[in-house]
Amino acid sequence: xxxxxxxxxxxxxxxxxxxxxxxxxxxxxxxxxxxxxxxxxxxxxxxxxxxxxxxxxxxxxxxxxxxxxxxxxxxxxxxxxxxxxxxxxxxxxxxxxxxxxxxxxxxxxxxxxxxxxxxxxxxxxxxxxxxxxxxxxxxxxxxxxxxxxxxxxxxxxxxxxxxxxxxxxxxxxxxxxxxxxxxxxxxxxxxxxxxxxxxxxxxxxxxxxxxxxxxx
Numbered sequence: 001x002x003x004x005x006x007x008x009x010x011x012x013x014x015x016x017x018x019x020x021x022x023x024x025x026x027x028x029x030x031x032x033x034x035x036x037x038x039x040x041x042x043x044x045x046x047x048x049x050x051x052x053x054x055x056x057x058x059x060x061x062x063x064x065x066x067x068x069x070x071x072x073x074x075x076x077x078x079x080x081x082x083x084x085x086x087x088x089x090x091x092x093x094x095x096x097x098x099x100x101x102x103x104x105x106x107x108x109x110x111x112x113x114x115x116x117x118x119x120x121x122x123x124x125x126x127x128x129x130x131x132x133x134x135x136x137x138x139x140x141x142x143x144x145x146x147x148x149x150x151x152x153x154x155x156x157x158x159x160x161x162x163x164x165x166x167x168x169x170x171x172x173x174x175x176x177x178x179x180x181x182x183x184x185x186x187x188x189x190x191x192x193x194x195x196x197x198x199x200x201x202x203x204x205x206x207x208x209x210x211x212x213x214x215x216x
Contacts, residue, residue: 002031002167004156009033009173012128014135020169021135028168029053031145031159034068035126036097036179036199037152038159040167044078044139047109053141054111056166059148064113066099066120066182068142070133078121078139080105085209086187092208095125097182097199112141118188128171144181152181186215 005016020030020041027049030041040056042049044067053065069075072090075082079102082090086100104112104119113119121139124130133140144152145159153159155175159167183198185205192209194202206212 002170004170004172007033007128007171007173009176010127012131014131016171017128017132017135020132020171021137023169024132024136024138024140029056029166030169030171031156031167032128032132032171033126033173033176034097034124034129034142036181037154037176038145038156039068039142040145041132041140041142043136044112044141045107045109047111050109050111050141052166053143056163057143057146057148059143061148062114062116064116064118064120065111065141065143066122066184067112067139068122068124068129068133069139070123070130072123074133074139075121075123078105078108078119079103083187085190085192088208089185089187089192089205090123093200093204095123095130097125097180098122098205099182099184099196101184101186101188101195103188118186120184122182128173154178185209185212 099120099122101120156172180198183200184196186193194214
């Protein structure tokens with residue numbers, strides 16, 4: 001059974017996050033709370049850890065795995081260019097639950113991008129995530145802690161039942177309030193495309209990007 005450490009979502013102590021960062025740096029996989037749902041995290045540069053996450057989630061589709069970064073400086077290592085459109089969205093909604101899809105840098109593992117040449121990234125507003133990113137020193141995967149195609153799970157107890165084996169460490173913040181996952185917006189082209197509705201509403205997005213297109 002994975003080592004489980006209690007963590008306060010708003011005022012996390014350093015000790016559990018330091019241990020989680022050490023697991024990540026060693027190629028391990030953790031469960032951690034975000035500002036929306038629990039995520040499964042690993043070093044986003046580690047192809048072996050990413051493959052393990054896909055297996056844990058029983059994920060067989062070709063969808064890329066989203067990542068979180070702790071700063072715009074860290075973002076630059078993940079993406080190939082930041083457009084003025086992306087800058088407007090980042091200024092308006094980051095840190096927060098808006099994932100922006102960029103063209104991926106050459107450094108991004110294929111297991112992360114799944115050959116699409118793109119990568120979904122956000123800077124989270126969660127104090128747990130931001131400190132964990134700082135301690136780990138790398139971008140982190142941020143796929144929801146559930147089996148592929150199933151609803152997000154809001155407690156560690158539910159996650160343990162769904163994924164009983166394979167997680168190395170769990171940061172337990174208790175039961176999270178029901179929340180939508182991050183909104184996903186494609187900013188790789190001239191026209192922004194809403195790929196997934198979520199915590200940032202379409203109406204709020206249109207205040208910043210009136211030409212928004214909703215993907216079919």
